[in-house]
Amino acid sequence: MQLTPTMHRCVLHWGEMASRWGVSRSVAQIHALLFLAPSPLTADEIAETLNVARSNVSVSIKELQAWDLVSVTHQLGDRRDYFQARKDIWEVLTMIMDGRKKREIDPTLQMLREATADAGKDHETPEQVKQRIADMLEFVEELSGWYDQIRTMPRPTLLKLMRMGTKVAKIVT
Amino acid sequence: MQLTPTMHRCVLHWGEMASRWGVSRSVAQIHALLFLAPSPLTADEIAETLNVARSNVSVSIKELQAWDLVSVTHQLGDRRDYFQARKDIWEVLTMIMDGRKKREIDPTLQMLREATADAGKDHETPEQVKQRIADMLEFVEELSGWYDQIRTMPRPTLLKLMRMGTKVAKIVT
DNA sequence: CCGTAATTTCTGTCTTTTCTGAAATTTAAA
DNA sequence: TTTAAATTTCAGAAAAGACAGAAATTACGG
Known part of the structure; x- marks a missing residue:
């Protein structure tokens, strides 16, 4: 997913705030991205957009799920997991x-x-x-x-x- | 200052919670110690009690002062700073x-x-x-x-x- | 049941943060 | 002043945490 400058800025800021609250930057950035994203994203899309390792996305998403902030959806005819964040x-x-x-x-x-x-x-x-x-x-x-x-x-x-x-x-x- | 087992436990727990909130362990432990301490302590007493470097105490105290959680007092005929935490x-x-x-x-x-x-x-x-x-x-x-x-x-x-x-x-x- | 796509786990590396110890500075008494 | 105590600064060591990439596992279509 291509980030617009505005989105880019939000994701970065969220990531910077993270460490001040004892949250890892990746987790926070992924959360920000999924919060803003108009539609669910695959782990690969997330990794590519934020320039982090695929495995990192996997672990971070697990963390976000443990906090009940992110959930999985699927698309017909696609085995991949699509992740979405609570928007409220x-x-x-x-x-x-x-x-x-x-x-x-x-x-x-x-x-x-x-x-x-x-x-x-x-x-x-x-x-x-x-x-x-x-x-x-x-x-x-x-x-x-x-x-x-x-x-x-x-x-x-x-x-x-x-x-x-x-x-x-x-x-x- | 000699820590009783009960105080010891509180200080340790507070230190462990610290990283979860983006606070360094030393800062949190020093804060816990000063919060519990019946009377103001010198930097040396703090360093000795918690087994941390004297310089670490200096920096951590500065941090706690910036948060307005710790203040300095003095004793007559003693040049050293005595630190105390808000008790309320x-x-x-x-x-x-x-x-x-x-x-x-x-x-x-x-x-x-x-x-x-x-x-x-x-x-x-x-x-x-x-x-x-x-x-x-x-x-x-x-x-x-x-x-x-x-x-x-x-x-x-x-x-x-x-x-x-x-x-x-x-x-x- | 096999092969492949997708995901997760794991180990080592890298980064960041924390902490120490020495040196420098400040403070105040002599 | 001089001296000594107290405090702070700072550079680098140590520890903790985050992350990448490979390997392993799982899930699924054929």
């Missing part, structure tokens, strides 16, 4: 946040719970430190619970709330 | 989010605005693709604006809203 940007963000919560926040919560439990039968750790860990646990649990809640809300509701901005505050006065 | 976990999150917005979201917004502008006098990029970029821009602008708004709200208000969970929805029926 809101859904994209949701998938990324769900994934990060599952992979990073939940294990951290786990660790904090264990640390807090251990702190009971731990006489060397200063009380102040234990308190700090307990605060952290409470905070992450609160945020996590909040996310789970708003996660269930229908998008139009969420949008309305967002657009109200600080005006939502009036209901808690 | 809510503030810590706020600082991180502010920093990420400034460093990553704002430049992305910039790029999207330019891409959208260019798209006007660009006859090769398919309409569909332009639309996708425009959608993206609108979405990021919306989120960004929302963040700026809630950023101004007093913390107790925010806390109350969070604890209401999905119940806030009733005001937009």
Whole structure:
């Protein structure tokens, strides 16, 4: 697939942002390409467009599928896999946040719970430190619970709330 | 400073999470240590406790200061710098989010605005693709604006809203 | 069941990032 | 000043991560 200068720029920027968020450049570039692409692409097309090895595309696509951001389609009379990305940007963000919560926040919560439990039968750790860990646990649990809640809300509701901005505050006065 | 097993565990976990978010392990470990530490520490104490080079501590601390997460204090009759981290976990999150917005979201917004502008006098990029970029821009602008708004709200208000969970929805029926 | 297209796995190389240790600089007390 | 402590800078080593290309596997048409 031939990239126009505008697309080229988006793909490159997305790739540059990647490392700042702990994502490999290839994964991000492929995601950007598939997000923009008007129609599904084969792995070979992706490799050629972005000038990366075919095998790299294979691994990166697997990663994107694990995040539920990319899916496979097929064309009649063609054995090749055609890949497409979610186009709904809101859904994209949701998938990324769900994934990060599952992979990073939940294990951290786990660790904090264990640390807090251990702190009971731990006489060397200063009380102040234990308190700090307990605060952290409470905070992450609160945020996590909040996310789970708003996660269930229908998008139009969420949008309305967002657009109200600080005006939502009036209901808690 | 001698780490208790509980503290040791927290520091290690924080360090492991770091790379997933594009942060170096040293920076994260130092931050965890200073967050937990009951009192400010010198660079040498940090280096010794975490078994990292003194110079590494210097650079990492600079990074943490740039994020406004760590500050310097002094003790009477002691020339050395004593470092301490923000203890208020809510503030810590706020600082991180502010920093990420400034460093990553704002430049992305910039790029999207330019891409959208260019798209006007660009006859090769398919309409569909332009639309996708425009959608993206609108979405990021919306989120960004929302963040700026809630950023101004007093913390107790925010806390109350969070604890209401999905119940806030009733005001937009 | 065979041959070929498509995909994936794997190993080594290359790149990037992180980190160290020495040297240089700054700071402040003597 | 001089001296010594503290900090920072910097060049290169080490580690981690990303990537390419070959080999292996799988899937499919004939």
